Amino acid sequence: xxxxxxxxxxxxxxxxxxxxxxxxxxxxxxxxxxxxxxxxxxxxxxxxxxxxxxxxxxxxxxxxxxxxxxxxxxxxxxxxxxxxxxxxxxxxxxxxxxxxxxxxxxxxxxxxxxxxxxxxxxxxxxxxxxxxxxxxxxxxxxxxxxxxxxxxxxxxxxxxxxxxxxxxxxxxxxxxxxxxxxxxxxxxxxxxxxxxxxxxxxxxxxxxxxxxxxxxxxxxxxxxxxxxxxxxxxxxxxxxxxxxxxxxxxxxxxxxxxxxxxxxxxxxxxxxxxxxxxxxxxxxxxxxxxxxxxxxxxxxxxxxxxxxxxxxxxxxxxxxxxxxxxxxxxxxxxxxxxxxxxxxxxxxx
Numbered sequence: 001x002x003x004x005x006x007x008x009x010x011x012x013x014x015x016x017x018x019x020x021x022x023x024x025x026x027x028x029x030x031x032x033x034x035x036x037x038x039x040x041x042x043x044x045x046x047x048x049x050x051x052x053x054x055x056x057x058x059x060x061x062x063x064x065x066x067x068x069x070x071x072x073x074x075x076x077x078x079x080x081x082x083x084x085x086x087x088x089x090x091x092x093x094x095x096x097x098x099x100x101x102x103x104x105x106x107x108x109x110x111x112x113x114x115x116x117x118x119x120x121x122x123x124x125x126x127x128x129x130x131x132x133x134x135x136x137x138x139x140x141x142x143x144x145x146x147x148x149x150x151x152x153x154x155x156x157x158x159x160x161x162x163x164x165x166x167x168x169x170x171x172x173x174x175x176x177x178x179x180x181x182x183x184x185x186x187x188x189x190x191x192x193x194x195x196x197x198x199x200x201x202x203x204x205x206x207x208x209x210x211x212x213x214x215x216x217x218x219x220x221x222x223x224x225x226x227x228x229x230x231x232x233x234x235x236x237x238x239x240x241x242x243x244x245x246x247x248x249x250x251x252x253x254x255x256x257x258x259x260x261x262x263x264x265x266x267x268x269x270x271x272x273x274x275x276x277x278x279x280x281x282x283x284x285x286x287x288x289x290x291x292x293x294x295x296x297x298x299x300x301x302x303x304x305x306x307x308x309x310x311x312x313x314x315x316x317x318x319x320x321x322x323x324x325x326x327x328x329x330x331x332x333x334x335x336x337x338x339x340x341x342x343x344x345x346x347x348x349x
Contacts, residue, residue: 017232017254017255017289018226018231019223019230019231019232020229021204021205021223021229021230021233023200023204023228023229024205026200029196029200032194032196032197032206033193035208036193036194041187041190042187043215044215044216044218045183045186045187045190047216047240048190048240048243048246049183049186049243050243051240051242052153052242053149053152053159053242053245054152054153054154054155054158054159054242055152055153055154056145056146056155056157056158056159056242057075057076057144057145057146057244057265057266058142058143058245058263058265058280059073059075059080059082059143059145059265060143060280061173061175061280062138062141064082065083065090065138066084067084068108069083069106069107069108070104070106070107071083072105073095074095074268075145075265075267076147076149076266076268077267078094079094079096079104080093080094080134080145081093081094081095081104081105081114082136082143082145083107083109083114084109085111085112085125086111086112089112090143091112091125091136092133092134092135092136092145093123093133094132094134097116097118097123098121098128098130098131099119099121100118102116102117102118102119104123112124134147135156137157137158139158139160141171141282142261142280144158146158158242159241159245160241161239161241161249161261162249163259163284164257164258164259165286168286168293169257169284169285169296170284170285170286170295170296170299170303171283171284171285171303172285172302172303172304172307172310173280173281173283173307174279174280174281174310174311175278175279175281176278176279176311176314176315176318177276177277177279178276178318178321178322179270179322180275180318180321180324180325181266181275181325182243182244182277183243183264184264184277184321184322184325184328185246185262185264185277186244186264187321187324188320188324189262190218190238190240190246191320192206192220192222192238193206193208194320195222198316198317198320199313199316200225201225202224202225202309202312203222203223204225205221205222205223206220206221206222207222209221216239217237218237218238219235219237220235220237220238221234221235221236222234222236232254232255233253234250234252234253234255235250235252235253236248236250237249237251244264244265244266245261245263247259247260247261248262254287255285255286255287257287257288258283258284258285258287259283260281260282260283260284261281261282261284263279263281264279265277265278265279274329279318281310281314283306283309283310285306
């Protein structure tokens, strides 16, 4: 049975998508800690971690790789260079020149050939004996690369989630770095029960539909806040197409067909040896309303607003993800021993 929440009519039946749904004050907010069962969250995470990504990683946005120059990103402890052919085909290869190790960022591209900025060594999509290209995919929003990865079986294409048609949607992407592992990012999203408490400015009336949920899919009703009195109630589902990705699909209510893809890309380690992970999140908004299609002409104004909302949420959620890593790794005790925490309050926390 679906959980009770604000009523929803088909979006086409209302002139505006908003409903008067006053946000509950803190003293009226129902606790969710019983529902956020650690064993349940861990079981969902283990199901997600069992989904082999096939060596594929999200490395950048499509717009990050421009014509005429190369772009290097750090992925899973490796430098990876991306560039485009004249027909916009994406190519990828090691980010260090095989000659003297120059980082191949910002190198000129002539035709399909990258020329190292140090000495002009030509690097082509065919590669060299000591410099072999990587498979790469541009899905229209994000750039993927396939790297040899222990424990993963290489597949030809990344496991893409369903999206609305590009001509009927608006996409915005953020990137945020944290001191944690990809699984900590995924675990955060597999705990939707924290939404109304940790993000009261963004969510309210959040109810997980247990009858419709499994270890592979979490179904919930939630109201996206637009101030303290108004909101947009929707039905959403969370699922993981692979171990480093979790997607939230709006399946009912305003914006049905929209998706938020959260990709957790390992970068490497920091100066203390702790893992570093980038959250690369694509919000792809869609609506059947005729007004939305008109608004798409103002994408240059919509995207910054979409990015601000997503970034604010992940500034909070990165605290969750980093704390989860610290607890798993005993990192807090390690920091105390290294005298990295110096305030009296922190020492006695």
